[in-house]
Amino acid sequence: MEFNKLIQVRRSVRSYASAPSHEELVQILHNAQQAPSWKNSQTTRWYIAETPEKREELRLALHAANQKKAINAALIVSTYEKNIAGFTGGNPDNEVGNGWGAYDLGLHDAYLLLAAKDAGFDTLIMGLREGDKVRDLFSIPDSEEILSVIAIGKGAEEPAMRPRKPLEEIAFFA
Numbered sequence: 001m002e003f004n005k006l007i008q009v010r011r012s013v014r015s016y017a018s019a020p021s022h023e024e025l026v027q028i029l030h031n032a033q034q035a036p037s038w039k040n041s042q043t044t045r046w047y048i049a050e051t052p053e054k055r056e057e058l059r060l061a062l063h064a065a066n067q068k069k070a071i072n073a074a075l076i077v078s079t080y081e082k083n084i085a086g087f088t089g090g091n092p093d094n095e096v097g098n099g100w101g102a103y104d105l106g107l108h109d110a111y112l113l114l115a116a117k118d119a120g121f122d123t124l125i126m127g128l129r130e131g132d133k134v135r136d137l138f139s140i141p142d143s144e145e146i147l148s149v150i151a152i153g154k155g156a157e158e159p160a161m162r163p164r165k166p167l168e169e170i171a172f173f174a
C-alpha cells in the first residue's frame with residue numbers, strides 16, 4: 001500500500017474475525033524487525049500466542065475490558081531486555097536509562113502495526129494487561145520488561161479515525 005495511505009487507514013481495531021497464518025506473522029515480524037534501535041542493540045522481544053489454546057490463555061491475562069476485544073486475534077507480547085539500550089558497561093549513558101529500551105520497543109511495535117496493515121491485518125496495542133500472568137505464560141525472564149500485548153488479525157469493524165491535536169500543539173519550529 002502507498003505509504004501516506006497506509007498511515008491514514010491504520011486504526012486501532014477492537015473486534016476481529018480471524019488471525020494471520022504462521023507464515024504471515026513471520027513476514028510481518030521480519031518487516032517490523034527492520035526498525036532502528038540504540039547502537040543496533042535490538043533488545044525488543046516478541047512472544048506470539050498463535051495456537052487457539054495459547055491465545056485463549058493470553059486473552060484471559062488481559063484486563064477485563066480488553067478481553068472481548070481480542071477474541072479471534074493472534075496475540076503478541078512485546079518486551080525489551082533491560083539495561084542494554086542506553087547503557088555501557090552496565091551504566092546508563094544518560095538520564096533516560098531504560099527509557100531507551102522502551103523507546104526502541106515502541107519503534108519496533110510501530111513498524112509492526114504498519115507492516116501488519118500493509119499485509120492486510122489490523123492491530124490493537126493493549127497496555128492494560130496483567131503483567132505477572134503474562135510473564136508466567138511465556139516464562140519471560142525478569143531481565144525483560146513487559147510492555148504491551150498486541151492483537152493482530154482481520155478486523156471485523158471499521159472504526160472512525162480518532163482526532164489528532166493540531167500540529168502546532170505538539171511541533172515547535174524555530
Ligand SMILES: Cc1cc2nc3c(=O)[nH]c(=O)nc-3n(C[C@H](O)[C@H](O)[C@H](O)COP(=O)(O)O)c2cc1C
Pocket residue numbers: 010011012013014066069124125126127128129148162
Ligand atoms: C501504549 C498504548 C497502550 C494502549 N492500550 C490500550 C488498551 O489497553 N486498550 C485499548 O482498547 N486501546 C489501547 N490503546 C489504543 C489507543 O487507545 C489508540 O491508539 C488511540 O486511541 C488512537 O486511536 P488509533 O490507534 O485508532 O489511531 C493503546 C495504545 C497505545 C499506543
